[in-house]
Amino acid sequence: ALYNCNGLPFSFYVQFQSLDYDNIENQLFLEEERRMSYLGFRCLEISRWVVCGWIGFLTGLIACFIDIAVEELAGFKYQVVKENIEKFTEVGGLSISLLLWAVLNAAIVMVGAIIVAYFEPIAAGSGIPQIKCYLNGIKIPRVVRLKTLVVKVCGVICSVVGGLAVGKEGPMIHSGAVVAAGVSQGRSTSLKKDFKIFEYFRRDTEKRDFVSAGAAAGVSAAFGAPVGGVLFSLEEGASFWNQMLTWRIFFASMISTFTLNFFLSIYHKNTGDLSSPGLINFGRFEGDSVAYNLYEIPLFILMGAIGGLLGALFNILNYWLTIFRIRYVHRPCLQVMEAMLVAAVTATVSFTMIYFSNDCQPLGPEHAEEYPLQVDSQTHATLTPNTGNKAKTSEVLLFCADGEYNSMATAFFNTPERSVRSLFHNQAGTYNPLTLGLFTLTYFFLACWTYGLAVSAGVFIPSLLIGAAWGRLFGILLAYITPNSAAKWADPGKYALIGAAAQLGGIVRMTLSLTVIMVEATGNVTYGFPIMLVLMTAKIVGDYIVEGLYDIHIKLQSVPFLHWEAPATSHWLTAREVMSSPVTCLNRIEKVGTIVDTLSNTSTKHNGFPVVVQPAKLCGLILRSQLIVLLKHKVFVELARSRLTHRKLQLKDFRDAYPRFPPIQSIHVSQDERECMMDLTEFMNPTPYTVPQETSLPRVFKLFRALGLRHLVVVDDENRVVGLVTRKDLARYHLGKHGLEELQLAQT
Secondary structure, three states, X not given: OOEXXXXXXXXXXXXXXXXXXXXXXXXHHHXXXXXXXXXXXXXXXXXXXXXXXXXXXXXXXXXXXXXXXXXXXXXXXXXXXXXXXXXXXHHOOHHHHHHHHHHHHHHHHHHHHHHHHHHOHHHOEOOHXXXXXXXXXXXXXXXXXXXXXXXXXXXXXXXXXXXXXXEOOHHHHHHHHHHHXXXXXXXXXOOOEEOOOOHHHOOHHHXXXXXXXXXXXXXXXXXXXXXXXXXXXHHHHOOOOOHHHHHHHHHXXXXXXXXXXXXXXXXXXXXXXXXXXXXXXXXXXXXXXXXXXXXXXXXXXXXXXXXXXXXXXXXXHHHHHHHHHHXXXXXXXXXXXXXXXXXXXXXXXXXXXXXXXXXXXXXXXXXXXXXXXXXXXXXXXXXXXXXXXXXXXXXXXXXXXXXXXXXXXXXXXXXXXXXXXXXXXXXXXXXXXXXXXXXXXXXXXXXXXXXXXXXXXXXXXXXXXXXXXXXXXXXXXXXXXXXXXXXXXXXHHHHHXXXXXXXXXXXXXXXXXXXXXXXXXXXXXXXXXXXXHHHHHHHHHHHHHOOOHHHHHHHHOOOOOOOOOOOOOOOOOEHHHHOEOOOOXXXXXXXXXXXXXXHHOOOOOOOEEEEEEOOOEEEEEXXXXXXXXXXXXXXXXXXXXXXOOOOOOOHHHHHHHOOOOOOHHHOOOOHHHHOOEEEOOOOOEOOOOEEEOOOEHHHHHHHHHHHOOOEEEEEOOOOEEEEEEEHHHHHOEEEEOOEEEEOOOOOO
């Protein structure tokens, strides 16, 4: 096997195919389009809106389900552990409580890891890199299946409840995309059920647009940020875009946020109160805490740089860890054991930190408790439930005197979202610097170790939490440095927000959408400018060192991903040097035997065949999937002549076979049939895109990328086929440290 620069085998030749984002304009397609009236097109447009509405609704429901499941299960788990700790604090023997916590965590995570490792490995991680690849035009096997969705949802509930350093936001994006791919097809291939609706959308081009809407709906359900969702889809996801699509995607996002809101309001027993927009709510920043001064801007920029450096460190560590996992932890049983180990270690570390931390803070009467289980029975009477819209925080009273709470426990003994909220909104002086420093350090390594385990988990919330912790620390230290002007640096919560943005920007390198998501999630536009500055700085600093986390993972899976532009120094390459040749061509009227042999030939896994008339002049292009449908229906010239009743093949036959075309091995062709002829004229695409041999690489790249092509035929001056450019030919070239590098790949 050939290895790339990281010493990992290149397996993508077999694994990854492209999607046909370019419509196949054969005679059948043109006839159908010409038959459709203006009204027909209007109906299609309406059904697109309906599909987007459904996508939003279902994504919102899934988000709601995940949220309620996590609340209930985590509440139950913390209740058990809390009672146990209180029991043993009096009697002694705390090691039993620690064991209980670690075992509970490991058991819950084990369930999550088993379903991922054994049933659907593609559901591991956040799913954002996979969706990014899908929208780029790469067919990643099983990425938008129903089974993936089920495993993803159950897996993310298990990993969040199991106390791993993960968030439930990344997987929401993947879930939204799966919902979109399913709804838009009007049938489920997994359940073998066809609803006979939306048949027009059964092709890659249409499906892609809906998947980008699903990803956006996922973001907006996760953060309560519909505009952020649209921008995320634009920035991270979609490779192809138009205005009508923007409007439809925004519609899907809005519906998804609204659905989540509505159902959560029923769950919280105040129906119709639509105040909790997303799965994660950072609470509103109000009053004096929102003001910032001109002289703070350099400080914000400095925090951006720190975020970029820490993010790059996170990515480098995770890169080496992932390579280690690919090499040594590839058996499912090992993956499950590693996940359980991480869960137990996380619990142990949290427990030790809480136990040895003597950071006890007095409980003010203004602290509204979110979990009754986190309030001691003695102090319960003094606390009045606060129903105002103050950010609710949850202090935890472990190992502290009555009337006090443990601030380290508030950071660790909580779901990560709550911890972020308490870091943003607790009064100055709530945390001491040592607590924050220790917390940042341990959580940084825990989160880095956790990302890439065989569990469904997002990296958003852990990054925000790490950033919020060191941001708050930064704010407190500023107040120490300038004791006389304490009023100016009054609010460490502000620095926690900026730190959170810097850290997340440093890890995933999103700019535009992240700014809007942060602004929407905190309900505060004042910080728009500082957050933007911080994210720009974090991206510039981080990109100088290493790529973003998602790009690293895309590269590690050796996916032939095409960026927006060709590598900068590639003008001296031409189509002749890039293309694959010689090309397997078919005649316009071809012998069935030849076609079967060509398709069965395992050494060449070609998916597109130029159709030629002698001598080798190009007259069209036909795909493997089309040929398989033709063979399955036995569309042979001889049969058409002998049997007058023979039904003409229609587009519907191709759509019914989509997206899982049968393999060539499953199609039986008898010896007599091999002698028949097949006429490809009305099924091939008679107008494929072609380029002359002398075209420069950037020009080929632009054409290929902008039109979402799968095959680009290279012809000479007499229109004879000389080569074929596919995605893998273009993805080989990338800018390395020494200018343009070509990956040495296996022969295609």
